[in-house]
Every structure is written in structure tokens, then in C-alpha cells.
Amino acid sequence: MTETVPLRGRRRELSELDALINRARAGHSGAVVLSGEAGVGKSALLDHVATRATAHVRIERIAAFESEMELAYAGLQQLCGPLMGSAKHLPAPQREAIEASFGLREASAPSPFLVGLALLGLLTEAAGDRALLCVVDDAQWLDEASARAVAFAARRLDVEGIVIVLAMRTVGEVFAGLPQLAVQGLGHDDASELLRLAMPGGLDRRVRDQLIAEARGNPLALRELPRALSPAEIAGGFSLTSSMPLEHRIEQSLMVQLKPLPEPAHLLLLLAASDPTGDPELLWRASAVLGLGHEAFDAAKDSDALVVGTRVGFRHPLVRSAVYRAASPEDRRRVHGALADVTSMDHDPDRRAWHRASATLRPDEKVAAGLERSAVRARTRGGAAAAGAFLERAAELTPSPVDRGQRLIAAVEAKHDAGAPAAALHLLDTVRGLPLTALQEARVARLRARAGYALRRDSSGPQLLLAAAQGLEDLDPVLARDTYIEALAAAIYGGRLGDAEQVAAVSNAILEATAAEDSDSARDLILRGQALLAAKGQEAAIETLRRAQHAFLEQAPDALELHWMWFASRAAQDLWDARALRALADRQVELARADGVVTVLPIALSLLMLAQTVDGDLDAAETSCDEIDAIKDVTGHPLPQYGRLFLAAYRGKEQETERWSAQIRADAQARGEGYGLSAVNFAEAILYNGLGHFAKAVDRGSRELPYTHELSHAMRSLLELVEAAAHTGEQALAELAFEKLESVTRPVGTNWALAVLAMADAQVHEGDAAEALYRKAIERFERERIPIMVGRCCLLYGEELNRQGRHAQAREQLRRAHETLSGCGLNGFAQRAAQELRVSGETLRVRARGSAAQLTNQELNVARLAREGLTNRDIGARLFISSHTAEYHMRKVFTKLGIKRRTELRTALAELDLPAPGGGGV
Structure with a gap:
């Protein structure tokens, strides 16, 4: 509803919103979350901005409803309804995902991220050559699946000419990362003027001052609270006191105004408040079921509470909530029953089931079974959270304790899959005392272990998961194997920060459980292996x-x-x-x-x-x-940023590596995952060996010596320790590291393992023996196509030849090392090769950095994918942006790099990975 009085005290908010829309008209996108208490003026701001934005801007606006929070993708379907004509232009996976989420096609549960990308595509198509303003009021009531899709699209906006404005009371976790604009109460002068406009007949000064104080600048409170005052109160004959929260005070005031309405009109308002679809035809049919006639409609409309047009709505969202809260439970059940009767079983079975459940007081298997079917449909549309809500309510209405337990367990599984382990654990407590089968008891133990580990990630997790797996072994072997793998993964990643005996305990239990089988299943084999x-x-x-x-x-x-x-x-x-x-x-x-x-x-x-x-x-x-x-x-x-850590280390970027190391080390300590500590020590050993800081590399590599049995990064750190110790003259340490490395490479016997072993062995020898071992290592690394190790071996071999004074032969190895290492981007090691070449009597030219360093992070991301041969549409899918945005960034990349073809990207981007000027680059 358009605001009928000027907006006072909103210059800041309007300025920011107008700026967003003006940027959209220029082709740029943005999103903002308006937050503030009920009645503070968020909807009025949306009305005002939508009215001002009509020129050259397409507007799509919806309001979410609390009663729809349990219906997966209900909000998104409302938003996308007018846009689905453009779905044919979406890539097939996105089109299929969003159609499946709306139940328009039979398919497996769609990826929520494909749904979000489809929404972004639909909004981009809707914007076209114009700007698009997309408004979601009362967004706190969006169902979880819709909220995540909308937040996804809002975070990926760039240059599509789209503005997304979300209004909500408090900013939930899903929207926390978006730009925010808090809407505060009006200042005293603006509040006084608004109160004067609301009560033109005048108020007693004491009443006026108290109303202004109690309203705290809330515009709706300033307009509505005085309307509930009697003439005596307006004249100052009654002291206004209430400890009730302001939102409830406003709702109470609204209901006082509606109190004179006849009972049928109250029931009709409740009916409208209970139906989030706003379908006038549905309201007429439900009214007929309740015996409500035109008189009830006329009275409701004349009260200024109900607004009937192409959709049925209320003059303010608080009117809806006030009407619903004030109704008796009996009346609520009556109207939900009427809505269930007239809602189509074929076209809207889930909303029908939810209305029927809201109309039901006592356990009813037929109603519970309907909710269970809705949960299945929600699952197929990717709505795990909605499935959990349907199943929880189904359990409440289930007469049989046996069936109730089954539905509660299914609800817990759905809540856990929806990423709500705390809610899953809370619901598990309600299962106690119900008659459960042995399999159900085992599933409960598994769910408790999984949810507990997801919440705490402490050392008790592997043991609880192991116990759950053992409990399932004779009851559900497939589920048991999956739980065994979870237990083993938790124990392995805990490593040194977990219980030292847990890995062995979990592993031995798995070996005992799988001793008699010879399965060819990949899952069974990887578990036992x-x-x-x-x-x-x-x-x-x-x-x-x-x-x-x-x-x-x-x-x-x-x-x-x-x-x-x-x-x-x-x-x-x-x-x-x-x-x-x-x-x-x-x-x-x-x-x-x-x-x-x-x-x-x-x-x-x-x-x-x-x-x-x-x-x-x-x-x-x-x-x-x-x-x-x-x-x-x-x-x-x-997932911690191990990739960024190792890339920075290999590239010789000291500050970046140390920054990632500090972050990952702290995260590993907090999560109790020793794997992270091993990754940090290994990466830093690589970094410092590349930079020639061998004492630091010795320190980092030595930290992994006690944990060679963990394999993985601890095992691979031994090669770095051999190199660092050999360069610092710590021969005994180098030999100890070599012995441990030999114990984890020789039994395997692959070219990679034997090449690593030969490379390490060469460093604890010298002369002809060392030369032969280096050649052997290089030949094996070449056979396995591992160029970074070919380059590093050539570097070590060249250093050995330089020490022997054989500079001409050294240069041959060092040139190859420098060329290979530079080509791979191992700039620290390449710098070492360049320095060693200078020792041998040869100097390399320094290559300057160029314009590629000016690219933004997103431009770099797009350019790298384009370099690999991806189209703009493929790039958009990979980076979760629109193809339009990918195209825009590619134009910027071409301009900044001064190139005209994608084939030129590899050369143009290569300079980015050189050390900064002054950093000793080659």
C-alpha cells in the first residue's frame, strides 16, 4: 500500500536506496537488507522507493508469510512465478533444478546452488535492457530453501542491472553477509509531527509526550496507538502504562480498533490472515464453507484492515499477525479446516496437508500420513528443512507410538541433513520412552553421534561413531559401513590432536567387522583398505x-x-x-x-x-x-584453505603463506584436527626451502618427525627435512629423516615413491654416488610426469656440481631447473636456481611485472577459467555468477591486459606469479 503521508526523517535510507537503483539503471547490481522492528517503516520505505523507481525499472515484489515457512521453495515460487517464462533461456541443469524445486517435473532432489543460480539467471533475463528492482518484504518469514536461494543470488550480483531489497525485523544467519541498512525510529521532531498528523484533533501534552516516549520513534506505533485511546485518555485523564513489548502493544491497539466489527467479519479477517496465497477465489470458497457472506467482506474492507484486489492482503503485516494471534485456537482450527477443504489436492497438496494439520487437535493417522507424503515431496525438491518440519508435525499427530517413533527419527535425519544438528539433537530427546525396534535404536545412536560430532568436533566423536556403526552392523550393513567410514575419517583427521589410540581402535574394529567378506563394492573396499x-x-x-x-x-x-x-x-x-x-x-x-x-x-x-x-x-x-x-x-x-596455503608456499610468497598458516593452525587447534597442523608444517617447509631459509625449514620439518605413521603431509615433510638439514650441515638429522622416509616409500615401490627416495638418498651422499642417485630420481620423476620434482632435483644436482667446482656441468642442470621451475610457477625455487647460476658464472635477466597485476580478484578468477578454454556460460556456472557478469569481466580483462584473443591469456597472466619487484625475482 502506498504511503499516504510524506516520509519524514528518512533522508539517509532513501538516499542509499535511490543510489542503488540509479546504479542499476547504469548496469550495476547490488543488494541491501533493511532491518528494524515491526512498524518502524520498512514497508513504507519499500512503497516509497518502488513508486519513485517506476521509470525504466521493472519491479517484482512479494511478501513472505510466517505460515509458509515450512513449505520448501514457497517464497521462491511466489517470486519466480512471473519470471518462469524466461526459464527456457537457462542452461538445462539450472532449468531442471528450479522446475524440480517447484514440483513442475519429476526429478531427484535439485542442488540448492543450481536453484540459486537459476534464480540469478531468471532475474538477469527479467532485467534485460532495463533495471530490475526485486523486493521481498517480511523476508524473515521466507522458508529456508527460498531464503538460501535469494541470499545466494544477492551475493552473486555484479553487472546485471539488478537491485534486491530484503526487509526483515532482525537479520538472520542466511542474510548476515549482505550489505545492511538498519531502519531506526524517528527523531523527536519528526515523531511529534507524525503524531500530530495522526491525531489532528489534538492531544493532551502529557499524553502526547508519553506516547512519543513509548513509541520510541516507531511510525506505526505513533499512528496506531492513539487510535485505541478513549476520549478521556486523549484528554489526559488516564496514565498510559504497559510493560508489554511495543510490537504487542501495536497489535493490541490494532485489535482494539477492530473490536467493534461483527463476529463474521472477525472470522473473515482470520481466514484471510491464515491464507498466505492471497487468492481471492480461494478466500471466497473458504468463506462459503464457513457460511460467511458479502456482509462480512464489506465490514472487513470498511475497517481499513483488509485490502482486496488481484490479491488479498492487509494494510500492514502487523494487522495480519495481530488478527491471527488474537483468535482463539478453536477459530484458528475452523478456518484452517475450511482452507484445507478448498485447497486443491492435485495442485497444492502440501499446503492442503499443512492446513489440515493446523485444523487437527487430536492424533489422526490420516492427517499424519498426508504430512508424511508432503515430507517425501519436500525431499525430492531439495527441502530437507521443510521435510523435517512436516515429519515433526506428523509425529505429533500420529496415534501409534511405534509409527510416531519412526516419523520422529525421520524428522531428526531431515533436520541433520538440513544442517541443523542442534535442532536434531533436541528432537532426539523426544524419542526417549517410545517403543523402538533394534534398528531404530541403532539409527538413533548414529544420529546422536553424527549431530554431536557436527556440533563439537571433539575427541569423543570417533568413538561414538564407531559404537553407532557396530550397533548397525547386523541390522543395516550399508548404513553401518557409511558410519564406520565417518568414524575412521574423524579419527584420522583428529590425528595427534585426538585420542592417540582412537585411529587404531577404529581401524581394528573395521578390520574385525569386514574380515569375512570379499566385496567388490568401492565403498567396502575403501573402508577396509x-x-x-x-x-x-x-x-x-x-x-x-x-x-x-x-x-x-x-x-x-x-x-x-x-x-x-x-x-x-x-x-x-x-x-x-x-x-x-x-x-x-x-x-x-x-x-x-x-x-x-x-x-x-x-x-x-x-x-x-x-x-x-x-x-x-x-x-x-x-x-x-x-x-x-x-x-x-x-x-x-x-573446508580450510589448504589449496591457497600450498600454492603460496610453492610460489615462494612468504607473507601470504605465513598468513594462511596462522589461520589454518588456529582453526586446526580449535577443531581438534591434527591434519591441519601437519599441512601447515609441510607447506612452510616447502616455502622456506624454496627461499633458502633452511634453518626455518628444519624447524618446520622436524615437527613432523614423530608423526610419520600418520602418512599424508607428515610423510611428505620428510623429504623437505632431508633437504633443509643437508643444507644446514645437520647430517645426523638428514639421515634420520631419510630412514623414516625410506620406511614409507620402499614398501610401496611406485616410481613416485622410489624417485622421492633416490632424491633424498642423494642428499645424504656426495660425489659419484650422489650424481647417480640424482639421475635416477630425475628419470623416475620424468616417467611419472612430475615436473616440479624434476626441476627441484635438477636444482639440487646443480648445487652439488657447483660445490665440486664443475661449473659448466652445473649450469646445464641449473638452466633446466630454472626453466622448469619458472614454467611451473615455483618462483622461490626458481630464484634459488638463478642464484646458483650466478655462482656458476651465468646471469639471468629479470622479467618486469606488467598490467596483469591490476586485475581485480574476480577478473582474475574469470581470466583463469577463460585461459582453460571455458565459455562465459561455463565460467558463470563455475563461479556462481551470471554469464552476463562473466562477459563483462572478460571485457575488462582484455582492456587491462591489452589483448584481443583468449589464446593470449596464458602469456599475459604468467607475469602475475612472479615475485614482486625488489623481492629478488628472476
């Missing part, structure tokens, strides 16, 4: 792990196997198998992208980044990190 690796070492695990890797590559994985494929990639690292690492990382990323499983992508991309680093393609690894960051930005995925 990882347990063998943790409990008995590499040699015992090799055959099983290689079978698991083959199964993951050859079989079509189910959802659980796709989720756990990263464990096979980790095994490839621990077995020094570069080929398997590349193949598994590529496959998991490919499958996760194809299926839209964005929850799996960050860790899969992290392993792909490692494989790309092994391949010496740090540019591609950087692109993978960009994609991980894009996913983290929209999902809040907690």
Missing part, C-alpha cells in the same frame, strides 16, 4: 586400496560412494600413486559437477588441486582454488 593402511601400514593395504581405486574408476558410484571417493584419492597420495591421484580427482570432480552435488565439490577440487600441483600446473590449481572459494562463498563450507 583405509583401515588396513591406518592399522598395519602401506604394504598391508596396497592390494585392497588399489582394488578400491579401480572400483571407483570403473563402477558407477551411488551417492554414498561419490561422497567417499576422496578417501580413495587420499590413499593414492599415501601410496605415492600419481596416476591414480589424477584419475580419481578428475572423476570425482566430473561426477559431482554433472550431478550438481556441490557439497562434495570443495574437497574433490582440493584433491584435484593437489594433482594439478603434482603435474606442475599451478595455474590450473589456482583455478581450482578460485572455484572452491566461489563454493565456500555461497555455502559456507568449512
